[in-house]
Amino acid sequence: MKKGHLIGRAILFALAAVFAIGFLLPTVLTVTNSFMTQSEIDANYGMVLESARPGGSTYVGDSVNLKFIPDRVSFSQYETVLFRSPEYLLKFWNSIILVIPIVIAQVGIAAFASYSFTRYQGKLKNVLFFSYIILMLMPYQVTVVPNFLVADWVGILNTRWAIIFPGAFAPFSVFLLTKFMRRIPASLIEAAKLDGANEWQVFSKICLPQCRSALYSIAILVFIDYWNMVELPIILLPDAATQPLSVYLATINAGEVGIAFAVAVIYMIPPLLLFLHGEEALVEGIMHSGSVKG
Amino acid sequence: MKLKEYIKRYNRRSRDNINGWIWLAPSFIGVAVFYMVPFFVIVYYSLIDNPIQRNFVFLDNFTALLQNRAFTTAAMNTLRFSVIAVPLAVVLALALALLLEARIPLKSQFRTFFLSPLMVPVASVVLIWQVLFHFDGAINEFLMRFGVERLDWLQSEHNQLVVVILFLWKNLGYNMILFMAALSNIPRELLEVADVEGAGPLYKLFAVKLRYLSPTMLFVTILSLINSFKVFREAYLLTGDYPYGGLYMLQHFMNNIFRSLDYQRLASAAVIMAVAMVIIIAVLFIIENRFGKDVEG
Numbered sequence: 244m245k246k247g248h249l250i251g252r253a254i255l256f257a258l259a260a261v262f263a264i265g266f267l268l269p270t271v272l273t274v275t276n277s278f279m280t281q282s283e284i285d286a287n288y289g290m291v292l293e294s295a296r297p298g299g300s301t302y303v304g305d306s307v308n309l310k311f312i313p314d315r316v317s318f319s320q321y322e323t324v325l326f327r328s329p330e331y332l333l334k335f336w337n338s339i340i341l342v343i344p345i346v347i348a349q350v351g352i353a354a355f356a357s358y359s360f361t362r363y364q365g366k367l368k369n370v371l372f373f374s375y376i377i378l379m380l381m382p383y384q385v386t387v388v389p390n391f392l393v394a395d396w397v398g399i400l401n402t403r404w405a406i407i408f409p410g411a412f413a414p415f416s417v418f419l420l421t422k423f424m425r426r427i428p429a430s431l432i433e434a435a436k437l438d439g440a441n442e443w444q445v446f447s448k449i450c451l452p453q454c455r456s457a458l459y460s461i462a463i464l465v466f467i468d469y470w471n472m473v474e475l476p477i478i479l480l481p482d483a484a485t486q487p488l489s490v491y492l493a494t495i496n497a498g499e500v501g502i503a504f505a506v507a508v509i510y511m512i513p514p515l516l517l518f519l520h521g522e523e524a525l526v527e528g529i530m531h532s533g534s535v536k537g
Numbered sequence: 538m539k540l541k542e543y544i545k546r547y548n549r550r551s552r553d554n555i556n557g558w559i560w561l562a563p564s565f566i567g568v569a570v571f572y573m574v575p576f577f578v579i580v581y582y583s584l585i586d587n588p589i590q591r592n593f594v595f596l597d598n599f600t601a602l603l604q605n606r607a608f609t610t611a612a613m614n615t616l617r618f619s620v621i622a623v624p625l626a627v628v629l630a631l632a633l634a635l636l637l638e639a640r641i642p643l644k645s646q647f648r649t650f651f652l653s654p655l656m657v658p659v660a661s662v663v664l665i666w667q668v669l670f671h672f673d674g675a676i677n678e679f680l681m682r683f684g685v686e687r688l689d690w691l692q693s694e695h696n697q698l699v700v701v702i703l704f705l706w707k708n709l710g711y712n713m714i715l716f717m718a719a720l721s722n723i724p725r726e727l728l729e730v731a732d733v734e735g736a737g738p739l740y741k742l743f744a745v746k747l748r749y750l751s752p753t754m755l756f757v758t759i760l761s762l763i764n765s766f767k768v769f770r771e772a773y774l775l776t777g778d779y780p781y782g783g784l785y786m787l788q789h790f791m792n793n794i795f796r797s798l799d800y801q802r803l804a805s806a807a808v809i810m811a812v813a814m815v816i817i818i819a820v821l822f823i824i825e826n827r828f829g830k831d832v833e834g
Contacts, residue, residue: 263650269662356564363557382766388807389575412567492660493774507661518656530718
């Protein structure tokens with residue numbers, strides 16, 4: 244009986260290990276391959292990555308050679324990206340100046356709205372909250388059309404504001420933060436009111452500190468969502484010079500395959516750092532997103 | 538006395554009301570300006586013949602759209618993708634959550650590993666995906682060693698499978714966390730009673746756990762469904778603007794009409810998709826209300 248149990252656990256462990264390898268493989272390969280030299284990349288992947296794009300130039304290998312560990316560890320890809328191809332850094336900067344304002348504005352605006360949905364509930368408010376949920380569940384294909392129309396009317400189409408404004412008001416944060424705030428015990432707020440706190444003090448001294456980890460995890464979720472964006476820039480920001488790296492990465496020019504992996508790695512560093520630092524908060528945030536009701 | 542109290546209460550309520558709207562105002566105004574008002578304009582656009590003459594044509598735009606081959610192909614492709622990917626995303630995520638529940642060593646490390654693709658931008662790993670699935674790529678090399686005919690994964694009908702794998706890779710971790718939360722909410726006593734009565738692990742899974750998990754399962758289904766509509770991103774990054782056959786998604790269609798700026802078509806496509814989405818969500822909600830037991834996540 245005991246022995247069977249042990250074997251069963253060993254099998255489960257092996258299964259988990261297989262899954263883990265599958266999950267980690269693409270990320271790990273991208274990282275290790277970023278330390279290859281340009282010629283090694285050409286030799287190993289040249290034909291795949293170049294024939295995928297029009298106008299490829301030099302081919303070395305005639306079939307792909309997937310490698311975990313480069314023959315010779317080199318930082319030449321990073322050197323090229325950082326010191327000789329400013330356009331990638333520029334695109335990286337584009338990503339930052341799009342995403343950071345959205346995260347700050349969306350979470351900030353959501354803090355006020357969530358306070359309202361928590362403290363002042365009424366029939367109309369509940370209907371409105373429900374419509375926020377519906378809006379949150381709409382795919383981009385639907386919401387990008389209103390975004391486009393307004394951007395066109397206001398004259399901000401093809402500028403960063405066409406993405407930042409709709410992003411700042413996206414209802415996701417409101418939904419999640421409201422769920423967290425509604426968990427704050429009402430007695431806490433009442434006690435503060437009895438002690439003579441006004442609404443602003445209740446909000447800033449009680450609700451926000453109580454929701455600190457929630458705010459962090461929501462900020463992480465919003466960040467990765469927009470750091471990964473592709474659809475919105477294609478439609479709202481067609482000007483290639485201002486597009487974020489997430490769109491541009493897939494269209495790296497044929498002659499520059501050698502630095503593709505380094506650019507990819509650089510692009511995943513900010514979200515991965517956030518993940519390493521905030522995993523617990525993130526998991527808690529995801530757990531609370533687990534029910535549309537309540 | 539009574540009247541005075543009533544007025545006092547009424548005043549407080551209306552003051553609360555105004556207060557509530559002030560707190561909500563920044564968000565509400567933004568949502569109204571950028572989402573809700575233009576959406577009504579879109580509904581209007583979908584009902585007229587063109588923005589200049591503005592004749593009401595009612596459902597003409599919709600029937601024209603439904604007869605448009607590109608639209609129906611894109612809709613069918615998106616639907617087919619969802620039908621394949623969503624059940625897999627639910628079942629596999631549940632399997633992973635149960636796996637981590639089964640007290641194996643390194644549990645928290647495994648959770649980190651499974652969740653990590655969530656944080657990796659798709660654009661960053663698309664290169665590796667191309668290396669793996671290209672006609673001359675690593676998967677085919679591997680298959681050839683076993684004498685399997687190599688397939689052109691990205692330029693044939695098999696490309697949907699590649700995107701399904703990418704989709705699962707990206708989304709399983711999030712769903713798994715949702716299931717783990719629900720699993721930890723199952724009352725301990727219930728499982729203990731089942732143990733005492735000699736229930737096997739399979740019986741416990743189907744008779745106890747799955748019942749408690751049903752609301753989470755529906756939520757994960759909704760979430761995966763919505764994410765499956767976003768899979769254009771993966772398809773676009775892998776295969777570009779004009780993918781082979783099965784990967785031509787609704788978003789590709791939308792991108793093309795954005796280019797030609799056909800407002801009527803754009804508007805009616807958005808309205809149809811919104812209505813379809815609301816119907817799907819409503820059906821899932823009704824199912825949840827009927828069968829699900831609301832366990833707070």
